[in-house]
């Protein structure tokens with residue numbers, strides 16, 4: 001076993017709630033490790049709507065999802081959290097009065113307290129059936145940095161909001177964007193479909209991706225079956241926007257009270273276990289509203305209570321950040 005990462009607080013989930021909690025923990029002089037099964041921070045925002053404007057985050061009349069995540073990361077980074085991305089939190093145990101969280105790949109984090117900000121659970125992208133072996137070599141499920149696709153022929157597979165959002169975002173950057181969908185009707189919002197059509201993006205319906213071909217330099221072309229006919233498109237990138245399944249997975253067996261995939265918490269955001277807290281979409285109590293704004297407030301409540309749980313001498317009220325300079 002590699003040496004455990006030792007921190008005051010492990011935060012499970014790097015969505016908006018976990019990122020803000022990480023900032024807040026630093027403000028309370030707690031060290032953090034932030035774990036996420038996705039390779040990038042930002043949770044649902046990064047995975048599902050990075051290019052959309054969000055209108056109900058306090059202080060921002062409108063903020064693009066990607067920009068909100070970047071600002072949250074910048075805010076958290078001033079306290080230098082340890083990010084463990086692309087890692088699932090699997091098991092929770094107690095060793096000598098501290099928590100031990102085992103991650104896949106063998107990494108271990110030891111922490112005084114645990115904050116679960118796992119949202120709707122761990123995302124597993126729906127795979128592109130013909131894409132075996134091409135993930136990370138041309139096939140992606142979401143686009144962390146648009147600029148990577150500058151000058152590429154990009155094929156987007158899917159008919160939902162994400163597929164159309166990627167088409168809108170990539171159209172000004174890519175050499176060509178083609179959207180491929182297996183049906184003739186789309187789940188995406190009609191207004192977004194109209195926007196994409198108006199840009200002249202090529203849309204191929206009733207089509208299945210049957211093969212991806214390339215060489216050591218990467219992906220070169222995508223073969224489709226379109227109403228029984230074979231069509232070959234040049235493509236250096238395929239965005240498989242086929243949706244995600246979400247599952248609390250291993251957290252289910254951590255001895256918490258879980259109802260309808262949500263963890264029951266009290267008004268301090270504590271779960272059924274001492275020094276294990278939850279906040280954001282995953283946390284549940286009467287009257288809960290699942291919004292980014294709610295998660296931010298819950299993160300502050302959880303972290304301030306964790307500060308006291310770890311050090312009973314600490315004040316619950318943190319003081320004002322504006323007085324911290």
Ligand SMILES: Cc1cc2nc3c(=O)[nH]c(=O)nc-3n(C[C@H](O)[C@H](O)[C@H](O)COP(=O)(O)OP(=O)(O)OC[C@H]3O[C@@H](n4cnc5c(N)ncnc54)[C@H](O)[C@@H]3O)c2cc1C
Pocket residue numbers: 012013014015016017018035036037038042043044045048049053054055056087088089090117118119120121122123248249250251279280281282290291292293295
């Ligand atoms: C299309 C869409 C549009 C939306 N628009 C808005 C809006 O306009 N305004 C608004 O307020 N809200 C909006 N929401 C909801 C908002 O995105 C969520 O409320 C918010 O993302 C919750 O943040 P979170 O950090 O609690 O959880 P999430 O964003 O779900 O992040 C949780 C993270 O935990 C990780 N995770 C889970 N389990 C594990 C594990 N075992 N190990 C490691 N990592 C794990 C996941 O990979 C994920 O990255 C929208 C949601 C969607 C899908």
